Amino acid sequence: MRPTVEEQLQGTCRILETVVAPCVSDSYARTILDNLIANLRMLKVALPKVAGFVRDDNVATLSLLLAMQPALKTDLVGRIDTAAQAGEPDVADGAAIEERNRLLRALLAEAVCSPDLTPEIRRSIETHMINRAARAPMRYVPNAPAIITSTPET
Amino acid sequence: MSTPAQQVVEGLKALMCDAVPSAREITFAGLSRAAGGLSRENWSFDASWTDASGTHSYPLMLMRDAAGTLLTTERSREFHVLKALKGSAVAAPVVHWMDPDGRFLGAPSVVMERVSGSCDYMVLNGSRPLPERLKLAHDFLELMANMQKFDWQLHGLGERLGVPQKSPAKTELHQWEAEYRRVQIEPHPELDYVLNWLDNNAPDAEAIVLVHGDFKPGNALIEDNVITAKLDWETAHLGDPLEDLGWITNPVRKSEHQIAGHWERAHIVAAYSKLTGRKVSDAALTWWNVFSCWKLSVIQLTAVHEFVSERYNRVFQTPSWLYRPMFHMMSGAR
Numbered sequence: 247m248r249p250t251v252e253e254q255l256q257g258t259c260r261i262l263e264t265v266v267a268p269c270v271s272d273s274y275a276r277t278i279l280d281n282l283i284a285n286l287r288m289l290k291v292a293l294p295k296v297a298g299f300v301r302d303d304n305v306a307t308l309s310l311l312l313a314m315q316p317a318l319k320t321d322l323v324g325r326i327d328t329a330a331q332a333g334e335p336d337v338a339d340g341a342a343i344e345e346r347n348r349l350l351r352a353l354l355a356e357a358v359c360s361p362d363l364t365p366e367i368r369r370s371i372e373t374h375m376i377n378r379a380a381r382a383p384m385r386y387v388p389n390a391p392a393i394i395t396s397t398p399e400t
Numbered sequence: 401m402s403t404p405a406q407q408v409v410e411g412l413k414a415l416m417c418d419a420v421p422s423a424r425e426i427t428f429a430g431l432s433r434a435a436g437g438l439s440r441e442n443w444s445f446d447a448s449w450t451d452a453s454g455t456h457s458y459p460l461m462l463m464r465d466a467a468g469t470l471l472t473t474e475r476s477r478e479f480h481v482l483k484a485l486k487g488s489a490v491a492a493p494v495v496h497w498m499d500p501d502g503r504f505l506g507a508p509s510v511v512m513e514r515v516s517g518s519c520d521y522m523v524l525n526g527s528r529p530l531p532e533r534l535k536l537a538h539d540f541l542e543l544m545a546n547m548q549k550f551d552w553q554l555h556g557l558g559e560r561l562g563v564p565q566k567s568p569a570k571t572e573l574h575q576w577e578a579e580y581r582r583v584q585i586e587p588h589p590e591l592d593y594v595l596n597w598l599d600n601n602a603p604d605a606e607a608i609v610l611v612h613g614d615f616k617p618g619n620a621l622i623e624d625n626v627i628t629a630k631l632d633w634e635t636a637h638l639g640d641p642l643e644d645l646g647w648i649t650n651p652v653r654k655s656e657h658q659i660a661g662h663w664e665r666a667h668i669v670a671a672y673s674k675l676t677g678r679k680v681s682d683a684a685l686t687w688w689n690v691f692s693c694w695k696l697s698v699i700q701l702t703a704v705h706e707f708v709s710e711r712y713n714r715v716f717q718t719p720s721w722l723y724r725p726m727f728h729m730m731s732g733a734r
Contacts, residue, residue: 379720
């Protein structure tokens with residue numbers, strides 16, 4: 247389907263940069279606009295990776311939760327088993343995959359606060375979280391102002 | 401329909417008439433919104449008026465809460481801290497008026513003196529020669545030490561800000577945990593994991609001092625080679641002396657606070673001990689370093705929350721870049 251989503255994002259950035267930005271004289275509005283353009287550029291690269299990232303994360307999170315079960319309370323173990331039995335949603339159902347991700351990460355948020363985690367489990371948790379952070383496709387695009395003068399800006 | 405600038409002028413006039421009932425011939429010149437304020441709107445202007453005591457003319461700044469913000473803050477906190485600091489060894493703007501509930505300006509606001517100087521987030525690693533940057537780095541630390549020596553009890557800040565009833569570390573943590581829960585729009589097991597560690601390892605404080613809460617070069621004005629004012633006191637509170645020190649020795653913000661090879665964690669701690677006479681526990685400081693990263697994460701989540709609520713005009717993401725350094729520091733502290 248052309249233009250693709252990426253092509254449309256790319257084109258939108260180009261138009262904002264070359265047509266709109268030169269006409270924005272207000273410094274606050276220009277800062278906001280620059281931030282939005284930078285974020286659209288990030289999205290162009292990130293967007294194709296998001297669905298695969300969430301699917302992979304569901305598999306990795308469930309695997310970690312199952313490995314943590316010996317250190318968890320019975321009630322939480324039961325809910326992890328229920329989530330495991332539910333299985334992965336259809337690959338084409340993006341909303342269901344996102345919802346499952348939310349469920350599994352909520353279970354993990356609870357599990358990582360267990361008082362009975364062994365050093366080995368802690369290492370597994372941190373490795374999982376660091377790997378996930380490294381693969382997360384959407385990134386904050388810093389666009390902080392460098393120098394702000396205290397004198398009025400016109 | 402009036403422009404935002406016209407609304408500000410009207411609000412300022414109403415605020416001033418309320419604060420100085422005898423004021424007449426009020427003029428506000430050169431009103432403009434300064435770029436940069438992430439948590440609030442900063443408006444610069446020159447005010448003049450005549451009242452019972454004579455004619456006055458001041459360069460002023462209006463700080464007004466933005467519709468969406470990175471920090472949930474209280475203007476009255478900033479107002480009372482600045483009033484208390486007037487005439488002290490801590491360089492800070494003189495505060496004039498406050499609109500605590502936004503009755504006049506539509507959002508909580510404070511009007512203060514406009515101090516000369518520039519704000520440069522990266523001044524310690526900018527183009528100035530190394531000796532100048534080192535002097536500024538030391539001056540920033542001395543400013544922090546002066547702030548910590550400030551007699552908050554004598555100036556009634558205990559009543560205004562609240563004195564922590566338990567460990568200041570626990571008090572701060574629980575306040576920021578409440579903020580975390582307020583703005584959380586999805587599960588963050590990483591932040592719950594760190595929160596759990598922070599809760600189980602909170603240190604006791606050696607003293608209760610005035611804490612800035614966001615101590616950085618980006619919150620200060622510099623003219624030539626002198627710090628003319630420390631700004632942005634809206635997160636000031638009474639707490640642990642190591643809190644601000646933990647903020648500036650936080651490894652993820654080295655580029656703002658440290659100078660490689662010359663002004664790093666060990667240098668800063670040694671200089672701080674010399675200035676204050678306090679011994680710094682490395683474990684306690686590491687706790688505050690982790691807390692700083694965790695708090696920074698919550699601030700970013702606040703921005704995400706405000707963005708999706710259509711009240712904030714910048715796009716932020718989940719702060720996943722902070723997880724690895726937090727885990728690394730926690731591992732070193734075990």
